[in-house]
Structure formats: C-alpha cells, structure tokens
Amino acid sequence: MAIHTRRTQGSYAHMAIFFSFLAIASFFFDSPAQIAAGMQRILFSPSNLLTDYMEIAGVGAALFNSGMIGLMSLLLLRVTDVEMDGAAIASLVTMGGFALFGKNLFNSIPITLGALLYARVQIIPFRDVVITSLFATSLGPLVSELSFGLGLSRMSGIAAGYAAGLIVGFVVVPLSKACMNFHHGYNLYNIGFTAGLIGMFAAGILRMFDLQVETVLILSCGNDVILSVLLLTLFAILLVSGLHQNGWSFNGYWQLMTHSGRLRTDFVKKCGYGLTLINVAIMGSIAWLYVVMIGCSLNGPTVGAIFTIMG
Structure with missing residues (x-):
C-alpha cells in the first residue's frame, strides 16, 4: 500500500x-x-x-x-x-x-x-x-x-x-x-x-486642507451567469488540484477545520498544500453560493471579496 x-x-x-x-x-x-x-x-x-x-x-x-x-x-x-x-x-x-x-x-x-x-x-x-x-x-x-x-x-x-x-x-x-x-x-x-x-x-x-474625499458607489450588474461559470471553473480546478496533491481524498480536512486559524496559522505547512487547495476551493464555493442566495450581483467588489475569502 x-x-x-x-x-x-x-x-x-x-x-x-x-x-x-x-x-x-x-x-x-x-x-x-x-x-x-x-x-x-x-x-x-x-x-x-x-x-x-x-x-x-x-x-x-x-x-x-x-x-x-x-x-x-x-x-x-x-x-x-x-x-x-x-x-x-x-x-x-x-x-x-x-x-x-x-x-x-x-x-x-x-x-x-x-x-x-x-x-x-x-x-x-x-x-x-x-x-x-x-x-x-x-x-x-x-x-x-x-x-x-x-x-x-x-x-x-x-x-x-x-x-x-x-x-x-x-x-x-x-x-x-x-x-x-x-x-x-x-x-x-x-x-x-x-x-x-x-x-x-x-x-x-x-x-x-479642505480636501474632501467623496465616497462613490459604482457597481456593475448583468454578468452573473458568465462570472459564475468563470468562478466555478476556478473552484473546480483548485479542488481537483488539491485532491491530486492529497492522494485523491479529503483525508485530514476535518483536522484542518479544528485549527483556530489565528495568525500566523499556515495551513500549507500544518496540513499540506493539497488540503489547503481543497479548503480554498470549498471556501470560494461557499462564498459564491452565499452571494447568489442573497440575490447580490457578481461584480468587481463581490468577486474580489470571494477572492479575499479564498486567500
């Protein structure tokens, strides 16, 4: 074996x-x-x-x-x-x-x-x-x-x-x-x-100096389907890569979730690169699903937030 x-x-x-x-x-x-x-x-x-x-x-x-x-x-x-x-x-x-x-x-x-x-x-x-x-x-x-x-x-x-x-x-x-x-x-x-x-x-x-920074709200909409395809493709690639690195299994993922995650917890060193990629894919998928379920548009800030969660 x-x-x-x-x-x-x-x-x-x-x-x-x-x-x-x-x-x-x-x-x-x-x-x-x-x-x-x-x-x-x-x-x-x-x-x-x-x-x-x-x-x-x-x-x-x-x-x-x-x-x-x-x-x-x-x-x-x-x-x-x-x-x-x-x-x-x-x-x-x-x-x-x-x-x-x-x-x-x-x-x-x-x-x-x-x-x-x-x-x-x-x-x-x-x-x-x-x-x-x-x-x-x-x-x-x-x-x-x-x-x-x-x-x-x-x-x-x-x-x-x-x-x-x-x-x-x-x-x-x-x-x-x-x-x-x-x-x-x-x-x-x-x-x-x-x-x-x-x-x-x-x-x-x-x-x-009487210089005011004005807040703005410039957001795009109407790209939900194509951006979803892009994101789900990325998540799938990350998941497959992670499974490949981890011997085609989720073995150890529960142990990863038991870590507190406090800085500076490095999942790559503690749990392995494969499990880290799996976690990135899962967290990205959950974040995408949340955005879709609450009816929010996929745009620069929301996709950027999903990337931040993945990181």
Missing part, C-alpha cells in the same frame, strides 16, 4: 497558471482594443471605494488587471526568493481580488517601494517585508485619489500620490506589528486593520 506524503510548500507554477487563467479569460469578454482602453481608464481612475473596474472599464479589462497584478506580484516574490507558503498564497489571491475594484499597477508601485525603503533603512532583507508590502497596497486608492481625484494638476497630483504611497509603505510594517497587539491574531487581515488606521489618519489630514 502506497503511503502518501503531504507536500508542505505551495507552487509558483500553480499560482502563475491561476493568474494567467484570469488574464487569458479576459479576452473572452472584450477585444484587445477594448481591454487596452479599459486598462487606461483603470490606471487613471481615482479608484476610491466602491469603484467597480468591471463597470468603468469592462469585465475583460478588470480581469486582465487582476491577472497582471497577480503575475507581477508573483514575480516580485520569486525575485526576492520568498517561500510559497500560506501567507504568500493569501497575499497573491488577495491582490488579485482587490485588483477588480481599486488596486492597479499605478497605485501599488509607490507603496511597495516605501516598504523597500523601510527594509533598506532597517538593514533587513526586503524578503522579510515583501508580503506585508503586498497586503499594504490595499491603500492604493489613496495614491490614485490624490493623483486624479482632488482636482490637482496632473504632475502635482501624481507627486502627492506617490509621496503618500511611499510614506504608507514605509510606516505600514512597524505599525502592523504594533496592531497585532490589539487583536492577538484573531483578525486574519492584520494589514487591513493597520491600513484602516492609516487611511483614517490620511483622511483627517486631507480635511485639514
């Missing part, structure tokens, strides 16, 4: 396939010209919540943006020699989700550079903070809003946005460590909590 050995490390190749699937799928929704025009609208959008890229740029451009952001983030992890563990997978999938409604290459770069600057000042490897820097790009809309949403001149706006992004990237690492003391690991998205505090501080500073 063959003994199955659990794999305790993720796969760069699998993540590349995941995001390549999203990028390639975009061309089934829109033409290359439409996607190029949509990407331009995405890059120059203020992008504050809730800006659905599927509405302002098209489903194809939104998926292409998600795929490209994911692949570039994956390349960054590869270059910095980061192990593909649970945290790395979570950061990548979360990046892909947020890239559907607020995150893009323009507003992510300065935050990542700010974290790189912090690593240089502290004389630590960038590898130690790169995952934190990816999560911190959740504040990308701050960069875009300063650049394009406050009526500043193009050059002044971009300079202000990138300066803010560099500051955010620089301070988010030490602040995130301090914020862990507030929730003791019971908030899985610790950087989200940290980013919320930074965002409130930034909004307060803008109000001091």
Whole structure:
C-alpha cells in the first residue's frame, strides 16, 4: 500500500497558471482594443471605494488587471526568493481580488517601494517585508485619489500620490506589528486593520486642507451567469488540484477545520498544500453560493471579496 506524503510548500507554477487563467479569460469578454482602453481608464481612475473596474472599464479589462497584478506580484516574490507558503498564497489571491475594484499597477508601485525603503533603512532583507508590502497596497486608492481625484494638476497630483504611497509603505510594517497587539491574531487581515488606521489618519489630514474625499458607489450588474461559470471553473480546478496533491481524498480536512486559524496559522505547512487547495476551493464555493442566495450581483467588489475569502 502506497503511503502518501503531504507536500508542505505551495507552487509558483500553480499560482502563475491561476493568474494567467484570469488574464487569458479576459479576452473572452472584450477585444484587445477594448481591454487596452479599459486598462487606461483603470490606471487613471481615482479608484476610491466602491469603484467597480468591471463597470468603468469592462469585465475583460478588470480581469486582465487582476491577472497582471497577480503575475507581477508573483514575480516580485520569486525575485526576492520568498517561500510559497500560506501567507504568500493569501497575499497573491488577495491582490488579485482587490485588483477588480481599486488596486492597479499605478497605485501599488509607490507603496511597495516605501516598504523597500523601510527594509533598506532597517538593514533587513526586503524578503522579510515583501508580503506585508503586498497586503499594504490595499491603500492604493489613496495614491490614485490624490493623483486624479482632488482636482490637482496632473504632475502635482501624481507627486502627492506617490509621496503618500511611499510614506504608507514605509510606516505600514512597524505599525502592523504594533496592531497585532490589539487583536492577538484573531483578525486574519492584520494589514487591513493597520491600513484602516492609516487611511483614517490620511483622511483627517486631507480635511485639514479642505480636501474632501467623496465616497462613490459604482457597481456593475448583468454578468452573473458568465462570472459564475468563470468562478466555478476556478473552484473546480483548485479542488481537483488539491485532491491530486492529497492522494485523491479529503483525508485530514476535518483536522484542518479544528485549527483556530489565528495568525500566523499556515495551513500549507500544518496540513499540506493539497488540503489547503481543497479548503480554498470549498471556501470560494461557499462564498459564491452565499452571494447568489442573497440575490447580490457578481461584480468587481463581490468577486474580489470571494477572492479575499479564498486567500
């Protein structure tokens, strides 16, 4: 009887396939010209919540943006020699989700550079903070809003946005460590909590200069069927891959569910890569089913939320 050995490390190749699937799928929704025009609208959008890229740029451009952001983030992890563990997978999938409604290459770069600057000042490897820097790009809309949403001149706006992004990237690492003391690991998205505090501080500073950030509600609808097909295909691929890695069984899944999940619980290391993929597929399916059952439309924010749950 063959003994199955659990794999305790993720796969760069699998993540590349995941995001390549999203990028390639975009061309089934829109033409290359439409996607190029949509990407331009995405890059120059203020992008504050809730800006659905599927509405302002098209489903194809939104998926292409998600795929490209994911692949570039994956390349960054590869270059910095980061192990593909649970945290790395979570950061990548979360990046892909947020890239559907607020995150893009323009507003992510300065935050990542700010974290790189912090690593240089502290004389630590960038590898130690790169995952934190990816999560911190959740504040990308701050960069875009300063650049394009406050009526500043193009050059002044971009300079202000990138300066803010560099500051955010620089301070988010030490602040995130301090914020862990507030929730003791019971908030899985610790950087989200940290980013919320930074965002409130930034909004307060803008109000001091009579600069108001207007909330928006730009949402798409009418794409439920095709997006459901896309998501269910992804879930099926993840489930089959997980079962293959786990010896074509759900053996050990109950043990995975008995873990508290507190930070920093790494399911890839504790339970194996196969079971982690199975869990990702199941959680994504449950999230999709919930959205459908309550009658909510599948759009950038809801699909992005599903991706975040998967991560």
